[in-house]
Amino acid sequence: MKIKVSRTAFLGALQKLNSVIGTRTTLQILSHVLIQAAENKIIMVTTDLDIRIKSEIPAEIIETGETTVPAKKLYEIIREMFSDDVYLDSDANHHMSIQGGNSKFKLLGLSTEGFPIPMPSTVIRSFSIVQGEFSRMLNLINYAVKVEEDGNRKALTGILISTSDNSVTCVATDGKRLALCEKGIDNFTGTDGEIVIPLKSALEVKSLISNKSGVLKVEVASNLVNFIFDDATTMTTKVIDEVYPNYRQVIPPSFSKQIKINRGLCSSVLSRVSLVVTEKNNFVKINFLPNKLEMSASSTEIGDSTDYMDIEYDGNELNICINPIFVRDPIQRMDSDNFVVKLNDGYNPIALSDEDGFLYVVMPMRNR
Amino acid sequence: MLSSEIKKIIHVDMDAYYASVEQRENPSLKGKPIIVGGMPDTRGVVCTCSYEARKFGIKSAMASAKAYKLCPRAVFLYPNMKLYESVSYQINKILHEFTDIIEPLSLDEAFLDVTSNKMEMPSATLIAKEIKKRILQELKLTASAGVSYNKFLAKIASDMNKPNGLTVIKPNEAENFIEKLPIGKFFGIGKVTESRLMKMGFNTGADLKKLDKFQMHSLFGRSGDFFYDIVRGIDNREVITNWVRKSYGREETYQTDLIELDDIYIKLNELALELSELLKEDTIQGRTITLKVKYSDFVTITRSITLNDFISQEREEIFRLGKNLLNKTEAGKRKIRLLGISVSNFYREEQLLFQPTFSFD
Numbered sequence: 071m072k073i074k075v076s077r078t079a080f081l082g083a084l085q086k087l088n089s090v091i092g093t094r095t096t097l098q099i100l101s102h103v104l105i106q107a108a109e110n111k112i113i114m115v116t117t118d119l120d121i122r123i124k125s126e127i128p129a130e131i132i133e134t135g136e137t138t139v140p141a142k143k144l145y146e147i148i149r150e151m152f153s154d155d156v157y158l159d160s161d162a163n164h165h166m167s168i169q170g171g172n173s174k175f176k177l178l179g180l181s182t183e184g185f186p187i188p189m190p191s192t193v194i195r196s197f198s199i200v201q202g203e204f205s206r207m208l209n210l211i212n213y214a215v216k217v218e219e220d221g222n223r224k225a226l227t228g229i230l231i232s233t234s235d236n237s238v239t240c241v242a243t244d245g246k247r248l249a250l251c252e253k254g255i256d257n258f259t260g261t262d263g264e265i266v267i268p269l270k271s272a273l274e275v276k277s278l279i280s281n282k283s284g285v286l287k288v289e290v291a292s293n294l295v296n297f298i299f300d301d302a303t304t305m306t307t308k309v310i311d312e313v314y315p316n317y318r319q320v321i322p323p324s325f326s327k328q329i330k331i332n333r334g335l336c337s338s339v340l341s342r343v344s345l346v347v348t349e350k351n352n353f354v355k356i357n358f359l360p361n362k363l364e365m366s367a368s369s370t371e372i373g374d375s376t377d378y379m380d381i382e383y384d385g386n387e388l389n390i391c392i393n394p395i396f397v398r399d400p401i402q403r404m405d406s407d408n409f410v411v412k413l414n415d416g417y418n419p420i421a422l423s424d425e426d427g428f429l430y431v432v433m434p435m436r437n438r
Numbered sequence: 439m440l441s442s443e444i445k446k447i448i449h450v451d452m453d454a455y456y457a458s459v460e461q462r463e464n465p466s467l468k469g470k471p472i473i474v475g476g477m478p479d480t481r482g483v484v485c486t487c488s489y490e491a492r493k494f495g496i497k498s499a500m501a502s503a504k505a506y507k508l509c510p511r512a513v514f515l516y517p518n519m520k521l522y523e524s525v526s527y528q529i530n531k532i533l534h535e536f537t538d539i540i541e542p543l544s545l546d547e548a549f550l551d552v553t554s555n556k557m558e559m560p561s562a563t564l565i566a567k568e569i570k571k572r573i574l575q576e577l578k579l580t581a582s583a584g585v586s587y588n589k590f591l592a593k594i595a596s597d598m599n600k601p602n603g604l605t606v607i608k609p610n611e612a613e614n615f616i617e618k619l620p621i622g623k624f625f626g627i628g629k630v631t632e633s634r635l636m637k638m639g640f641n642t643g644a645d646l647k648k649l650d651k652f653q654m655h656s657l658f659g660r661s662g663d664f665f666y667d668i669v670r671g672i673d674n675r676e677v678i679t680n681w682v683r684k685s686y687g688r689e690e691t692y693q694t695d696l697i698e699l700d701d702i703y704i705k706l707n708e709l710a711l712e713l714s715e716l717l718k719e720d721t722i723q724g725r726t727i728t729l730k731v732k733y734s735d736f737v738t739i740t741r742s743i744t745l746n747d748f749i750s751q752e753r754e755e756i757f758r759l760g761k762n763l764l765n766k767t768e769a770g771k772r773k774i775r776l777l778g779i780s781v782s783n784f785y786r787e788e789q790l791l792f793q794p795t796f797s798f799d
């Protein structure tokens with residue numbers, strides 16, 4: 071295998087590929103990048119067995135062939151070189167020479183035989199969405215995923231991607247709060263349905279997005295999901311093979327009160343009041359008063375705090391107690407100037423929403 | 439007082455609850471003296487006894503052995519708490535049809551605030567009648583109810599015409615009523631206090647009413663203000679729906695009296711372990727620890743200490759503090775019949791909040 075490739079394009083691809091390379095892998099081959107020289111392009115693949123990233127870049131192929139070399143080391147070498155082009159030459163023993171400018175390296179690779187092959191799959195649905203939109207959706211919900219792995223409800227440790235009626239809904243919940251974002255999609259094919267991907271994979275998709283206005287194609291199979299980026303990068307993830315709970319049932323069917331809140335103001339009032347909150351007293355009291363939103367907190371160790379902001383509200387006085395972290399997260403992640411609080415009383419779930427498909431539901435804290 | 443400020447409170451108290459449930463479940467027990475509680479050959483006590491048993495002078499909290507002497511043909515039954523709890527749940531369901539402002543005091547009694555109620559019935563007396571009727575029809579049990587404008591009077595009223603009674607104390611009758619009330623009937627005045635007060639010449643509410651606030655304090659300590667108010671028919675305590683447990687404790691009456699200090703420590707350690715588990719189960723911590731000791735002559739004393747910080751939930755710490763309190767008793771010198779240890783003084787009510795979770799199918 072003999073290749074001449076642009077150093078910057080090669081480096082860019084290697085950077086993306088390196089994100090699934092762990093520092094401690096039991097299988098040596100998993101620390102390697104598979105390099106295949108085909109017609110006018112090189113195809114590179116890395117995997118940690120859960121996620122598989124494939125990247126293609128144009129190159130001058132002098133001699134076709136394939137090999138695997140340590141991915142981190144290759145990335146470091148290419149990063150430190152300064153020539154415009156890089157020459158790769160791999161022999162039958164998988165010793166790869168790397169040349170550019172005055173530098174010359176030889177990397178000891180491994181046969182491609184041991185490199186994991188892609189899982190067989192059949193795509194059952196596919197759709198396209200603007201990359202920036204999908205990134206925003208994930209950003210609005212990913213903090214609500216259940217983090218502890220206690221063996222129960224494994225589906226909650228992942229993110230649900232559900233399609234219906236030409237829209238996609240991404241959902242995350244840890245059983246105490248639920249974040250959901252809904253968006254229109256294009257080029258839908260196949261049948262509507264749901265799939266759960268690990269949080270790690272969702273974060274990987276986010277980090278692979280480099281062109282916010284570019285299109286992301288999502289292909290769903292029963293055992294995996296392909297995310298195809300417009301820069302010839304494809305990320306494939308295993309799915310969490312467990313049914314996601316019926317999340318719709320925790321969203322109250324209607325709300326008697328809907329109150330518009332200035333996001334920036336609310337965020338700063340909340341963070342000030344939360345200063346006295348401790349692990350033992352992890353709640354903030356939120357009082358909706360006529361045209362006034364009052365927050366207070368207290369703890370036996372530190373003391374107490376109170377603050378308020380003006381709102382437009384003419385209903386009955388309403389009090390709720392809430393874990394401040396559970397409202398801080400969505401308020402910080404939203405990107406609109408205002409949001410709407412929806413509630414019925416102090417006991418049933420309350421919701422926060424923006425006008426762009428985001429809905430967040432949280433259970434207020436209760437008396438024993 | 440404006441009429442709109444007058445509350446309508448009902449106190450519902452089931453008649454001889456455990457015994458009545460047992461009689462309902464087993465009709466052959468009807469009309470017989472039934473004693474639910476410890477067996478007569480043990481040192482257990484009577485939890486509840488049927489009205490037939492009361493005719494023999496048997497009362498709750500009496501030693502079962504004594505009850506047996508009073509009425510050897512009485513039927514003794516172990517309490518079936520699961521059953522009483524499930525019946526109590528059914529009673530609660532009926533009560534909730536009238537109002538959600540319910541404060542259960544135990545399995546068999548509760549306060550209801552029916553000032554505004556689900557039935558939109560203006561008469562609390564009619565509601566009380568209806569509740570009694572429903573409980574009788576649906577559960578085949580009788581209840582006594584007291585109706586008044588505060589908790590103190592409602593509770594006293596329910597006790598007036600037991601069993602199957604309904605007593606109403608109207609605001610204009612309250613003063614006269616309280617003045618005639620024997621002091622033993624006042625909330626919080628037990629047998630010991632009662633005899634102490636009677637020796638001092640206080641026999642009725644009218645006698646207590648003569649005292650000023652200062653004298654009340656010297657007589658009742660911290661509860662002085664409360665007694666000053668209630669003898670005047672004032673009791674502003676709300677019916678608290680979310681009842682927050684005030685203390686966690688464990689106690690045990692021993693089959694044989696404890697004499698040796700080493701044996702007492704072993705028993706105290708057992709109680710400390712049980713209490714530790716209780717506290718951990720509900721992830722709760724208090725600042726006050728109380729040791730209760732009942733000597734073989736039934737004289738009961740308590741010793742307690744309040745710390746600046748929360749008491750650890752660990753057995754070792756509970757035992758250590760309990761042992762310190764034991765030093766302030768006559769343990770080892772006087773025979774001990776009962777030992778109890780409890781933790782109270784939790785963080786304020788709202789600090790007991792918990793985070794509920796969604797109930798997915």
